[in-house]
Amino acid sequence: MTNRPPLSRDRVLRAAIELADSTGIESLSMRRLAQELDVVPMALYKHVANKDELLDGMLDTVVGAIEAPGHDTDWKTAVRRRILSARQTMLRHRWASRAIETRQAPTPAVLAYLDSVIGMFRRGGLSVDLTHHVMHALGSRVLGFTQELYTTGPQAGPPPPELALAFPHVAEVAAAAAHENGSVVGSGCDDQFEFEFALDLMLDGFERLHEQRWTPGRS
Amino acid sequence: MTNRPPLSRDRVLRAAIELADSTGIESLSMRRLAQELDVVPMALYKHVANKDELLDGMLDTVVGAIEAPGHDTDWKTAVRRRILSARQTMLRHRWASRAIETRQAPTPAVLAYLDSVIGMFRRGGLSVDLTHHVMHALGSRVLGFTQELYTTGPQAGPPPPELALAFPHVAEVAAAAAHENGSVVGSGCDDQFEFEFALDLMLDGFERLHEQRWTPGRS
DNA sequence: CTTGACAGGTGTACGCCGTACACCTCACGC
DNA sequence: GCGTGAGGTGTACGGCGTACACCTGTCAAG
Numbered sequence: 001m002t003n004r005p006p007l008s009r010d011r012v013l014r015a016a017i018e019l020a021d022s023t024g025i026e027s028l029s030m031r032r033l034a035q036e037l038d039v040v041p042m043a044l045y046k047h048v049a050n051k052d053e054l055l056d057g058m059l060d061t062v063v064g065a066i067e068a069p070g071h072d073t074d075w076k077t078a079v080r081r082r083i084l085s086a087r088q089t090m091l092r093h094r095w096a097s098r099a100i101e102t103r104q105a106p107t108p109a110v111l112a113y114l115d116s117v118i119g120m121f122r123r124g125g126l127s128v129d130l131t132h133h134v135m136h137a138l139g140s141r142v143l144g145f146t147q148e149l150y151t152t153g154p155q156a157g158p159p160p161p162e163l164a165l166a167f168p169h170v171a172e173v174a175a176a177a178a179h180e181n182g183s184v185v186g187s188g189c190d191d192q193f194e195f196e197f198a199l200d201l202m203l204d205g206f207e208r209l210h211e212q213r214w215t216p217g218r219s
Numbered sequence: 220m221t222n223r224p225p226l227s228r229d230r231v232l233r234a235a236i237e238l239a240d241s242t243g244i245e246s247l248s249m250r251r252l253a254q255e256l257d258v259v260p261m262a263l264y265k266h267v268a269n270k271d272e273l274l275d276g277m278l279d280t281v282v283g284a285i286e287a288p289g290h291d292t293d294w295k296t297a298v299r300r301r302i303l304s305a306r307q308t309m310l311r312h313r314w315a316s317r318a319i320e321t322r323q324a325p326t327p328a329v330l331a332y333l334d335s336v337i338g339m340f341r342r343g344g345l346s347v348d349l350t351h352h353v354m355h356a357l358g359s360r361v362l363g364f365t366q367e368l369y370t371t372g373p374q375a376g377p378p379p380p381e382l383a384l385a386f387p388h389v390a391e392v393a394a395a396a397a398h399e400n401g402s403v404v405g406s407g408c409d410d411q412f413e414f415e416f417a418l419d420l421m422l423d424g425f426e427r428l429h430e431q432r433w434t435p436g437r438s
Numbered sequence: 439c440t441t442g443a444c445a446g447g448t449g450t451a452c453g454c455c456g457t458a459c460a461c462c463t464c465a466c467g468c
Numbered sequence: 469g470c471g472t473g474a475g476g477t478g479t480a481c482g483g484c485g486t487a488c489a490c491c492t493g494t495c496a497a498g
Contacts, residue, residue: 041457043477051456084415126429201424203295206295206345210344210345214349215346249484250483
């Protein structure tokens with residue numbers, strides 16, 4: 001009827017992100033999104049496979065937009081900058097953190113982001129083992145919010161080779177995790193160990209702050 | 220028809236938890252739950268107000284079941300035990316962590332649990348300020364998983380008095396947070412500060428581990 | 439014993455959701 | 469001129485939460 005611009009996967013994703021930003025992820029429905037695009041609901045399915053795939057696409061778009069800082073400093077401030085940058089992105093799209101946790105498998109953009117952060121630790125000289133546990137300790141704080149990111153799915157021990165090429169740092173850490181505990185088969189990391197690693201790290205930090213009479217003025 | 224035991228709020232909650240445990244929270248519907256209880260869907264509404272209230276009830280039930288350890292040790296091991304105990308509970312009900320994050324207001328049982336953990340820090344001598352930031356740093360790790368627990372809702376500055384009576388430690392920390400930043404009105408804590416506090420705490424911990432050549436053998 | 443109130447289970451119906459499937463339309467290469 | 473395929477449409481189905489009117493059995497008051 002009206003002369004509206006033709007749909008495209010990109011336009012669909014963009015509109016979906018905008019809609020989720022403004023009205024919340026829970027009220028993002030295919031029908032509502034179609035209406036926003038002045039189109040019949042089924043038209044969307046010519047551009048995204050289904051709602052899950054739509055969410056994956058939205059997530060990949062926003063995570064892919066996290067800006068990467070330069071590598072011109074020490075690993076600690078580089079990581080700090082990258083994570084705070086991720087946080088800014090996540091604050092702009094508050095539905096994203098929940099959506100990431102809900103997905104069962106990380107999207108390529110999330111994997112790429114993790115790979116880049118792991119790379120920072122490795123370039124800083126941290127061992128593969130330490131880097132692995134450090135990532136668990138950060139949890140989803142690495143993405144600018146807080147929650148368990150590495151769900152212990154039934155993934156096999158060794159990573160498939162094509163993943164190793166695309167995300168070398170992820171693959172390296174995953175391989176080390178598979179070796180560290182005795183069995184080659186199995187989920188690869190000891191959840192309980194990771195949890196206690198992070199917990200003790202924080203409790204030790206709290207204790208240190210307490211002993212040195214920490215006050216809000218200076219961390 | 221058959222002589223089945225009469226419904227009750229408790230039986231409904233119990234069945235809902237069992238169903239969520241076995242088939243996942245996403246496939247827990249009022250209709251499915253009613254069918255499990257051999258009852259017509261609308262019968263449930265005589266015992267729970269609606270699905271949200273059902274979820275709150277389920278959450279309160281499982282969080283209320285976290286066992287409280289004795290106070291016969293230092294604060295650090297006491298907190299450690301309590302959190303690991305919470306983790307065991309959360310692992311038994313894997314839907315619970317996601318559900319807690321989804322709720323907008325913490326249920327009474329969650330508040331009571333937070334209050335007890337805050338009490339441990341305070342009894343250990345940590346200042347109100349430090350305790351406040353420490354709770355933010357722990358995030359939802361304090362409940363045995365990882366994610367942001369203290370959503371920055373539009374809550375007013377000073378806590379209502381009845382809350383102060385029921386959860387004195389929560390109230391104390393909330394009051395301190397309201398004072399710490401200049402304005403009495405407003406959300407009470409500086410999200411960015413809390414995030415960086417926790418992030419730096421962990422990065423400092425990582426650095427310390429790296430410098431002392433940490434290996435998986437000993438934390 | 440009658441009655442009437444009330445707690446608790448029922449049946450129907452509405453508006454939302456995701457999406458399968460058949461269809462229409464129209465630009466474009468042959 | 470015509471097939472073909474990309475892209476938008478219309479209808480329909482099964483599932484969801486739940487409003488609302490209804491029925492039924494229990495039990496205290498009269």
